[in-house]
Amino acid sequence: MDDIGSRLKSERTRLGFSQTDFGAIGGVQKLAQINYEKGERFPGADYLQAIAKEGADVQFIVTGDARNAVACHQQDKLTETSEGALSAERPENIAMSSIASRLKFERKRLTRTQAEMAKLCGISREIWCRYEQGSGLPGSEVLQEFLKAGGNVHFVLSGEFPSQETLLIERFKACPKILQDAILRALQTEH
Structure with missing residues (x-):
């Protein structure tokens, strides 16, 4: 499954929805759903957010990497402290009810300016x-x-914080290849 369309179809099938029903969940007509699955069109964030609420693995759809669904539903959610260490924080203490606020939170967590993030995403700062x-x-x-x-992306669309294990895997994947190799060698060394 090399493209978003085939992964979207895979998730729809896994969840047991018809194209009509899955499209309706995402707020689109059956023809739009068909076009998404063929790769002729790409779904927007509002669609992805809606299907995430029904159990679709949006990270898998967008990237091809499956997330740990069980771990993402733990009671204690993780966030970054200013020192970069992990700390448990209750979700009710974080006022992020919209995609916009969660997107801003993630950008700040990554210590990026709006201009830097826009450039990385291939769009304008505006x-x-x-x-x-x-x-x-x-x-x-x-x-x-x-x-x-x-x-x-899963957090931005769903509001669910990743587990410590998921966060560790995401950080590992974001590392340069040379650092990933060094980490793997260190883990293979017997202590």
Whole structure:
């Protein structure tokens, strides 16, 4: 499954929905769903958010990497402290009810300016600002670039924080290849 369309179809099938029903969940007609699955069109963030609420693995759809669904539903959610260490924080203590606020949170967690993040995602700073203000939603291509920059797309779309294990895997994947190799060698060394 090399493209978003085939992975989207795979998730729809796994969840047991028809194209009509899955499209309706995402707020689109059956023809749009068909075009998404053929790769002729790309779904937007509002569609992805809606299907995530029904159990679709959006990270898998966008990137091809499956997330740990069980771990993402733990009671204690993780966030970054200013020192970069992990700390448990209750979700009710974080006021992030919209994609816009979660997108801004992730950008700040990555210590990027709006201009830097916009450039990494291949869009203008003005468009990025609209996303963070809630007057626009990023499409799947922008979300794919956001993920490559280290952003947590699943969190942005669903509001669910990753588990410590998921966060560790995401950080490992974001490391340069040479660092990944060094980490793997260190883990293979017997202590």
